[in-house]
Amino acid sequence: AEEMLIRSEKMSIAGQLAAGIAHEIRNPLTSLKGFVQLLQGGVDSKSEYYKIMIDEIDKINSITSELLFISKPMTDDKNDENIYEMLSDVMTLLRTQANLYDIDLILEVDDELIVHCDRSQIKQVFINLIKNAIEEMTDGGKIHVLMKKIDNECLIAIQDEGPGIPRHLIHKLKEPFFTTKKNGTGLGLMISNQIIDNHKGRLEIESENGKGSRFCIYLPYR
Ligand code: ADP
Numbered sequence: 051a052e053e054m055l056i057r058s059e060k061m062s063i064a065g066q067l068a069a070g071i072a073h074e075i076r077n078p079l080t081s082l083k084g085f086v087q088l089l090q091g092g093v094d095s096k097s098e099y100y101k102i103m104i105d106e107i108d109k110i111n112s113i114t115s116e117l118l119f120i121s122k123p124m125t126d127d128k129n130d131e132n133i134y135e136m137l138s139d140v141m142t143l144l145r146t147q148a149n150l151y152d153i154d155l156i157l158e159v160d161d162e163l164i165v166h167c168d169r170s171q172i173k174q175v176f177i178n179l180i181k182n183a184i185e186e187m188t189d190g191g192k193i194h195v196l197m198k199k200i201d202n203e204c205l206i207a208i209q210d211e212g213p214g215i216p217r218h219l220i221h222k223l224k225e226p227f228f229t230t231k232k233n234g235t236g237l238g239l240m241i242s243n244q245i246i247d248n249h250k251g252r253l254e255i256e257s258e259n260g261k262g263s264r265f266c267i268y269l270p271y272r
């Protein structure tokens with residue numbers, strides 16, 4: 051009976067997700083259809099309409115690619131991996147985007163920690179969190195990425211100097227489709243949280259409005 055209960059709970063989460071996806075994709079599709087109809091009627095300001103249409107197509111595109119990532123079976127390809135190396139790789143990848151906004155990406159390391167994890171999944175988590183930090187800091191500043199061993203856990207903290215998150219919104223961040231961005235999908239943190247769960251770790255979010263945010267990933271160490 052308990053298993054049934056867990057299953058029906060899982061179903062309803064899948065159902066909720068499906069409803070959300072349908073909604074998120076239908077909105078840009080409705081808008082696309084409207085603009086195609088307008089263009090069919092013949093109008094002057096074509097280029098403006100095309101721009102909006104491309105934005106809507108981009109939105110559908112990013113939702114579907116994140117969904118593809120979720121629908122991939124959790125491969126569970128866990129090995130002993132060097133977290134410092136993974137963070138360095140990710141930061142090299144994101145440095146170009148950071149430079150564009152005058153952002154310093156700083157890596158502070160206590161130890162070179164080895165953690166049993168799925169390398170590509172945990173890298174995806176680092177990318178999602180550091181990208182979010184970059185996206186909040188349009189006026190530049192510093193993003194500190196800190197890594198250290200605490201008892202039998204490995205802590206990776208990403209601290210930004212963005213606007214922070216109002217207290218009443220913090221619990222919403224891990225929900226699918228919660229986004230405050232014009233072209234956001236609201237799936238990054240949900241996926242990250244799911245991956246960290248899958249590693250028996252946890253993701254903690256700390257923020258003071260106006261003082262930036264800190265995302266703490268705790269992964270079991272050995
Ligand atoms: P997306 O980036 O597509 O909006 P995410 O799931 O990655 O989706 O993030 C959801 C929301 O959480 C963001 O739209 C933003 O409002 C908030 N958020 C995430 N990271 C930060 C951060 N570092 N500082 C402030 N708000 C953040």
Ligand code: MG
Nearest residue numbers: 178182238239
């Ligand atoms: Mg994001």
